[in-house]
Amino acid sequence: MGDAQQAGKVWRIGVLVTGPPPDQHVCVLALRRGLADLGYVEGTTHILDTRWAEGREEKIVPRLA
DSSP: OOOOOOOOOOOEEEEESSOOOOOHHHHHHHHHHHHHHHTBBBTEEEEEEEEEOOTHHHHHHHHHH
8 A cells, every 4th residue: 555645735825916916916926837848737736825905005015024
């Protein structure tokens, strides 16, 4: 009988963006694409925890960070 394989750690990556929403933000899209190109699977190997300043950068960014 084989040993059960232990599940790997799921990394949480924090991303704070200003400007366009995260699902349209060029940097977030590039990060997702780059991680996928390296073989990482969102939801399995990592989770992107995104926060968006919604155009109110000067007031909300410190609270989101």
